Amino acid sequence: MPSRIEVALKDSVRDARGERIKREIEHFLHIPVAAVRTIDVYTVDANLSTEELQLAASGPFSDPVIQDWSINRTLAAGFDYAVEVGFRPGVTDNVGRTGREAVEYITGRAFAGGEGVYYAVQYLISGTLSADQVESIATGLLCNTLIQRYTVLSVADFLTCTGFSAQVPKVTGETKAVVKEIDLEVSDVELMKISKDGVLALTLDEMQIIQAHYRDPKILAERQKFGLGAKPTDVELECLAQTWSEHCKHKIFAGTVQYEDENGVKQEIKSLFKSFIQRTTKDVRERMGDKDFCLSVFKDNAGVIKFNEQHSLVFKVETHNSPSALDPYGGALTGIVGVNRDPFGTGQGSKLIFNTDVFCFADPFYTKPLPSRLLHPRRIYEGVVEGVEHGGNKSGIPTVNGSLVFDERFCGKPLVFCGTAGLMPAVVNNQPGHDKYIKPGDLIVMTGGRIGKDGIHGATFSSEELNENSPVTAVQIGDPITQKRMFDFLIRARDKGLYRFITDNGAGGLSSSIGEMAGECGGCRMDLSKAPLKYPGLNPWEILISEAQERMSLAVPPEQIDEFLAMAVRFGVEATVLGEFTDNGVFHMLYGEQTVAWLPMDFMHEGLPPMQLPAKWTPPHHAEPMLDEKKSYTDDLKRLLASLNICSKESVVRRYDHEVQGGSVIKPFSGVANDGPSDAAVVRPILDSFEGVVTAHGICPRYSDIDTYHMTANAVDEALRNYVAVGGSLELVAGLDNFCWCDPVQSDKTPDGAYKMAQLVRSNQALYDVCMDYNLPLISGKDSMKNDFYDGTTKISIPPTLLFSVIGKIDDARKAVTMDVKRPGDIVYLLGKTADELGGSEYLALSGAIGNKIPKVDTVKAYKRYQAYHEAVNRGTVASCHDLSDGGLAVAAAESAFAGGFGMNIDLSLMLWKGDAAGKSDCTLLFSESASRHLVTVHPEQRDAFEAVMSGNCFESIGVVTEGQELLITGLNGTSVVAAGLSDLKEAWQQTLRDL
Amino acid sequence: MKQTRAIVITGNGTNCEMEAAHACRLGGFDDTVIAHIAEILSGEISLDDFHFLNLTGGFLDGDDLGSAKAQANRLKNAVVAGSNEKLVEQFTRFIADGKLILGVCNGFQLMVKMGMLPGFDGGYLNQTVTLTHNDCGRFQDRWTYLKVDAASPSIFTRGIDKGIYLPVRHGEGKFLCDSNATLQRIENGHLAVLRYCDVDYAEATMEFPANPNGSTNAIAALCDPTGRLMGLMPHPEAFVHYTQHPRWTRENLPEEGDGLVLYKNAAEYVRRNLV
Incomplete structure (x- = not known):
């Protein structure tokens, strides 16, 4: 009872x-x-x-x-x-x-x-x-x-009824261990029905490839030896569906694209990943030569770069969008504790030193009707914020950097980006910390949580659009404490050399982790009946693909297994031997004595031909808004400061522990009242050293409405200029790309697929171009390609979004710079030129317009200026620096002034202009979002030193910091165009999300 | 001369062990050990070999039954392997031996829920006060000004002039007593070592956000009548160097942060009295 x-x-x-x-x-x-x-x-x-x-x-x-x-x-x-x-x-x-x-x-x-x-x-x-x-x-x-x-x-x-009766939500059932065979000798229509009904997300081509595999007489002969027939088992089919899912295989980035530009010039691109992303890193590394700091790129769960002679830095950013749409709290919690396992499972394992997170939501105050099954943006906001709060805080990892981005289209799917960085010894047990390998005969060991039905079909489900029948089991809820216990144990086991290889159990569960590990040595034999279960009733295929959380997979040498398991018991962590790695070329799954899956490794990993993807670029044209000259832009500035994308996110950020581990140097907030928005984070991961890690990001999906090439260029530039602003070094900085796209595969459901695919191509082109000019190797990344909602009538596609994150170093964290003005009399400089580039800006968005004049990045000049600015920081000549982004100069000036608690006088006529003088107006000077600009203040006694270092670059002094509590901006004709008290500006900026 | 030895317990969700150990070393302890609770329960490490015990910040057992509840239960009931001794007996012996315990944040929650504080009349396993959900209903990471009670018996806060500035990072920091009598004994004994206050350390405050949780009488820290046991919600280990201060780029600050004095006082006390 x-x-x-x-x-x-x-x-x-x-x-x-x-x-x-x-x-x-x-x-x-x-x-x-x-x-x-x-x-x-x-x-x-x-x-x-x-x-x-x-x-x-x-x-x-x-x-x-x-x-x-x-x-x-x-x-x-x-x-x-x-x-x-x-x-x-x-x-x-x-x-x-x-x-x-x-x-x-x-x-x-x-x-x-x-x-x-x-x-x-x-x-x-x-x-x-x-x-x-x-x-x-x-x-x-x-x-x-x-x-x-x-x-x-x-x-x-x-x-x-005297209250509620006791309810026991126990899963009942018994293990029958049913293995079904699936008949693939059926019509194409039937093949697709099998795929759809089973949430396999396999295309007809893929189903036919599998069909052909099971017709091969050599395969059939081998299968017979293990008691298997000519039909695939459900374990095999599910395993292939996971391995071949868009989520795991990145078929779109690996596919062959037929791209046609606006002039009708055609080009075949074999794999966007290889042609742009991987090539960026390869070319940048070649150019860096001896100065190359990349240690492990793209091949592991996270990228690894050198930090100093003793330590390496590890970084990964993931998305967890689809689960967060269904269960915002559980989805986001799983997102953060899930990405924690990536750096932890990189190389021989790393200690986690910070998290970052970026959320894209629809307006939380949304009042229009929503399609069924979509949760209100406010609930998504609340749930995601709380999920990441619990995941990050409970795990003891500081959340040091992030942002919230709003666009109505994110009600179709919210984007939940979670990043985690780690620090690993450069050498562990006489081996490079970032290297690992498996020997045939090593034991397959799973540690951490038990397996349940949670998360079944997560990988294939996120490879489809969200619809009314999206599976409930695709949602998991993370358990940070079980994971923390496991990490406490494993990091000690690492230092004792008790395992040879470690990786994360994420999407696709054991099928992916063991499948990939088996690829290292050429095969595996695993008994699914040995896996610890949360409750009885799971069939072998469910055990194999469950995405139940808090699990790592390891290869443990047989001679270490006793010590490994004994230590696990002491630390209260479950660890189970499931089988062994082999070199016979086969992914061999048993359930007890019975073979339930027998898949040649080369078929699993190489059996899939590239997708063929049409792409045609037709530049969009938007109405060009007429901008009336106004006498005063004070009200516009206040409206901008209050807009969702610009306003203070303090009510969210204070819920995240950004200081645990004790290394915080530049916090999310700066200034006299600890409430100005910092550009980037600086962290000291080693407490008795002043070497700092710097991280920042850029994201600007609004620009995708005009051209994803420039959206991408601006995102990369924004990340780097934020990084540079606080003092990050250009000698040691790497990038991570996270693409979140709407489905770009041309089909009946997606008639504009060729355009969306062209947007993806252009984004990749920009990524290569800009990263080359900025010497930014890409070390890791992820794509999420099906961010659409479709219920048969309404389709909502997110704007193509690139989150670009950077991680790098500041040699002496004591030289870091914050964004708040420091004292009256300081000279205000604007670094970089301003142009008539209001296209896609927050300013035009105030009136619902998009425009066409998108900001274009002049990478060569910007990079040279960033280098000079960094030298100015090194010499201690900079008092404050704030990057210009959403809302342009006016917003940056307001933020720097009210953060520092001093006024500012600025004269727009002193600003450097680029391009056609006809577009030069008070409005464009104030609000244009031209790239690569910084607003810097310098003590008068440092003026000469600062100007000497910056000479040869575009920069100009445009004003002064004042004792008065006002922002005063003079327009081109000498009259005041902005005059506002700092407290009014700050209040406008803070009130929007204060109560959320 | 014998070494002064500090221990920091970690495991099951403790998060601040690294910086707490760093603070102990900076404070002057000759030896500082981070011990996983598994290593204590297995008998590999014994509290008897140390002078200063740090119960530091984190989310023991995820705050699942209320902060630190599950760990308090574990410590009271778990038996050290290879002995008939319950772990709690190591704790009571540690206290009886005149040694020092500092509980920070989750560690403070653990101390009050085990009954170690306020520790009236030598009773260290009798809960009379608690720390519960902040009035604002949310976790808060923000810096707070803390006014010191100069008449407090706490050995940790000796020499602090007016007060110190430290970050709080908690969802359950609101201090409550089981009765007015308990509160009066705390006040009369000057056991409320630190209080949330204004920027001049002049007046204690109940106003959010200066008082981030709505604690009774703005109490942020508590010690026992001997002054050797102390718990506080703010994090002293998070401010031992000026670069940890939120405004270090705009204020001229001394090299050492405000929190370090607690560890220096602890090391000094141990050196004079326990080795």
Whole structure:
């Protein structure tokens, strides 16, 4: 008989969680409620004595100072409706898991199979409410019905049935280990039905290739030896679907593109990845020669570069978009703890030193109707922000850099970019830290969490557009503590040399991790029945492809296995031997004695011919807005500062621990009141050294409406100019590209595929061109190519988006520069020229316009200027520096001034202009987003030194920092065009998202 | 001469062990060991060999049952391998031996939930105060001014003039007492070592964000009547060098950060009294 332990706050104690829910009900759902209080509910389904239950309730489950507890007796009182929300069967329940462990410590006995503790929350709502309103509170806010169940009781019903009954969301079932064979000797229509119904995301071509494989007599003869017939098993087909998924195989980036430009010039591109991304790195490295700092690029879970003689830096940025659309909290939490495993599983393993995150959402205040199945942008915002908060904070990794980007089209799919950097010893156990290998005979070991049905088909599902029938099981919920325990253990095992190879279990689960590892040595033999399961009832194919979280796969030499497993036990980490690596060229899966999959490695990895992708570029033309000359742009500036893309994100950023590990040098906020927006982050990963790691990013999807070539060029430039602004060195800096595109494959569903593909080609061209000029090798990256929503009638495609991240070094972090002005009398310089480039700007977006005059990057001049500026920083001549991006000069000047707490006088007539003088106006000078510009302040006594270092570059002094608390900008004809108090500007900038 | 030895316990979600150990070394401890709880439970490492115990920041067990609850339960019930001793006995012996314990953030939460603080009448396993969800309902990372009680018995804060400036990084930092009597004993004994206050360290404050969590009487730190046990929500190990200060690029700051004094005082105390 399961028991319910309820834990409620004493009446005198403020219920902060309840108050927050009340605010959110009123804010999101516009339903007034009088009060919300909450009760924690632990359903204990285990053989415990009454005394043991009481010890649990009064001990770990409650806090005697503020809480009361009860067993099988309701504590709720004084409410109109009660809503209880718990997890559905099989969903990761972290609190339940911790509760179970706590009970085990009390009793000294381990739980028996099938016993468990399950967590739920009871919300007690008071107010004049209809049943319908409570239902919408339950489904619209309290419960994500995909992963949670809820029960609503009115106070009358509650009294009648004396509260809620104990509910045990246990997964029931028994392991039958069913292996099905699939008949592929069917019509093409049937083949596609098999693919679609099974969420395999395989195309007809791919299905036919598989069909042909099973007709090969040599294959059939080999299969017979292992008791397999002519039909593929479900294990084999699922494994191929994972391995060949867009998510794992990057078929679009590997495909052959027939590109036609606007002049009709045609070009065949064999693999965008090889032709542009990989070539960028190769060409930059060749040019760097002896100064090449790249150690491991593209081949591992993350890129590795040199930091100093003793340490190497590791960096990876991932996306977790599709799961975040379905379950924002779980999807985003999994996104961050998932990307943590990438640097951890790179080389022989690295210590994680910081996270970065960039979210792209629709307007959280969106009021228009949404297609069914799409969550409101505000819920996505809340859930994603909280998921990444929990994942990052609990893992003890500082979140040092990021941004929030808004565009209405991201309601189709939010973009959730999560990055993690690591630090590894340059040499581990007499081997380069970034190298690893496998010997045939090494044991296949899985560590960490157990396998459940969570995350099944994640890889194939994210390779399709979101639709009404997207699978629930594709969502996982991360468990940062299980992962942290595993990392604590593995980093010590690394230093003892207890394993030879480590990699992450991410998309595709064991099929991908073991499949890739088997590629290292040429084969593997693994018994799926040995895998530890969360609950019975999983079939072999589900075990193989489950994306259950917190797992690493390792190759452990047989002579080390005893010590490895013993250490795992001591550290409370589950580790299981699943099989061994071989060199017989076969991916061989067993379930007990029975062979359930037998796939030649070369077919798995090389069996797929490149996709053929048409691409045709037709430049779009937008209406060119007429800009009326205004006498004052003060109101426009305030509107810009308040706009979603520019306004302060402090309410989000303060929820992320950006200082844990103690190495924070440049924090997300700078200035006299700790609230000005920093351009980049500086971190000291080694506390007794002043060498710093610098990271920054650039992202500007708005420009994709005009030309993705320049979108990309601006994103790369933005990342580097942010990096340079704080003092990052150009001698040691590398880039990471994350492409998030809408489906660019021409089809009935995507009639404009050739255009979207051309956008991708142009983006890649720019990536090569700009990175070459900036000496930026690309060390890692990722693409997510199906960011569309389609329900049969409405299609929403995201704007093509490139997140460009950079990681590099500042030799002495004590020389870093922040963006806040420092003292009155300092000279204000603008580095770089301004042009008539309002196309795609935030300024035009204020009036709903796009325009055409997109900012163009002059990479050669910019790079030379960045070098000179870095020297100026090294010589200590720079007091402050802020990059110019969204909103142009006016926004940058306002931010620097109010962050520093001093006014600024600027004269627009002093600004350097580029291009046709006809476009030069107060408006373009103030708001144009011309690339590669910095606003710098210099103490008067440093003036000569600064100007000497910068000489030969485009820069001009345009004003002065003042004692007064105002931003005063004089226009071309000598009259004031902006005059505003700093507190007004700051208030405009801070109020938009303050309460979120 | 015998070495002064500090230990930092990690594992199950502790996150600040590296910088806490760094602060101990900078503070002057001859030897500082980061010990995983597994190494203590296995008997490889014993608290008996150390003078200064650091229970530092993190998310023990993910805050799943309320911050530090699961670890408090683990420490009270778990047995050290190869002995009949419960781990908690090592802790009580450590205290009885006159040694020092500093709990920071999650470590402070652990100390109050085990009952180690305020430790009236030598009772170190009796919970009378707690730390719970911030009034704002959210995790907060922000810097706070902390006014010191100069009359406090805490050995850690000796020599602090008016106050110190440190970051808080927590979701559950609101200090509450089980009764008014407990609060009065804390106040009368000057056990509330630090309080959230204004920028001049003149007045304690209940105003957000200067007081980030709504703690009773703005209490940010607590010590036992001996002054050898102390817990605080702000992070002293996060400010031991000026580059960690949020405004170091605009203010002339001394080389050492405000938090280091706690570790220096601890090392000094150990050297004078325990070796």
